[in-house]
Amino acid sequence: MLVRVSGVSFTYPRREDPVLRQVSFEVPSGAAVAIMGPSGSGKTTLLALMGGLLPLREGRVLAVDAHGQEHPVAAKATWVLQTVSLLPDRTAAHNVAVGAYSAGATPTEARERAAACLTAVGLAGREQAPARLLSGGEAQRVATARALASQRPIILADEPTGQLDAATSAVVIDALVTARSGQTVVLVTHDREVAARCDLVFELRDGVVRPAVGP
Numbered sequence: 001m002l003v004r005v006s007g008v009s010f011t012y013p014r015r016e017d018p019v020l021r022q023v024s025f026e027v028p029s030g031a032a033v034a035i036m037g038p039s040g041s042g043k044t045t046l047l048a049l050m051g052g053l054l055p056l057r058e059g060r061v062l063a064v065d066a067h068g069q070e071h072p073v074a075a076k077a078t079w080v081l082q083t084v085s086l087l088p089d090r091t092a093a094h095n096v097a098v099g100a101y102s103a104g105a106t107p108t109e110a111r112e113r114a115a116a117c118l119t120a121v122g123l124a125g126r127e128q129a130p131a132r133l134l135s136g137g138e139a140q141r142v143a144t145a146r147a148l149a150s151q152r153p154i155i156l157a158d159e160p161t162g163q164l165d166a167a168t169s170a171v172v173i174d175a176l177v178t179a180r181s182g183q184t185v186v187l188v189t190h191d192r193e194v195a196a197r198c199d200l201v202f203e204l205r206d207g208v209v210r211p212a213v214g215p
């Protein structure tokens with residue numbers, strides 16, 4: 001599904017300076033785009049507005065399907081948040097299966113997808129571990145697997161490799177970017193190697209999104 005952001009501006013209540021100023025960009029259907037930019041530049045704010053976690057007051061964010069029909073992105077998207085939240089007493093596999101169930105999969109299908117997606121993020125063998133016993137990086141990978149297992153058409157991921165070493169980060173990005181099944185991915189990252197694996201790279205700076213230039 002194509003994602004179209006047009007003329008989005010945003011200022012937090014009781015703050016003077018806008019975080020986003022007339023942000024416009026388009027992510028082609030099935031593409032993976034990295035959004036880079038300095039800390040505090042508004043990347044999380046932009047994703048939150050795109051996914052409906054913050055109220056959009058100015059501008060539009062739309063998902064456009066193959067028939068040209070427009071949908072709210074929130075109705076088509078799933079999240080990997082900067083602060084991961086899992087059900088602590090449930091297993092890694094259960095946490096991932098929940099992503100698939102809630103997107104309409106049958107219990108059997110959800111379990112199968114959970115196993116496949118955990119393997120894709122390098123967590124084969126950790127399926128039965130309770131989430132509370134996972135390391136920060138493992139929990140982050142479970143959250144990514146949960147988003148993949150949902151098979152929702154759009155994945156909005158906020159620094160999904162922020163807690164990972166370079167090798168593990170490459171595995172997760174391959175899962176998100178290469179092994180996905182046609183999903184459109186919008187991924188915030190500080191990591192140039194992660195960005196280099198995406199189809200497009202945008203930079204958010206001074207409230208504006210532009211195609212990133214060179215390394």
Ligand SMILES: Nc1ncnc2c1ncn2[C@@H]1O[C@H](COP(=O)(O)OP(=O)(O)OP(=O)(O)O)[C@@H](O)[C@H]1O
Nearest residue numbers: 012013015019037038039040041042043044045046
């Ligand atoms: N709830 C809030 N209320 C007021 N200001 C906020 C709020 N959340 C974020 N901000 C401010 O908005 C700006 C953008 O924040 P945001 O979290 O979107 O940045 P970011 O690019 O995701 O940064 P990082 O790379 O550190 O995660 C910052 O100046 C931040 O202080």
Ligand SMILES: [Mg+2]
Nearest residue numbers: 043044082158
């Ligand atoms: Mg952020």
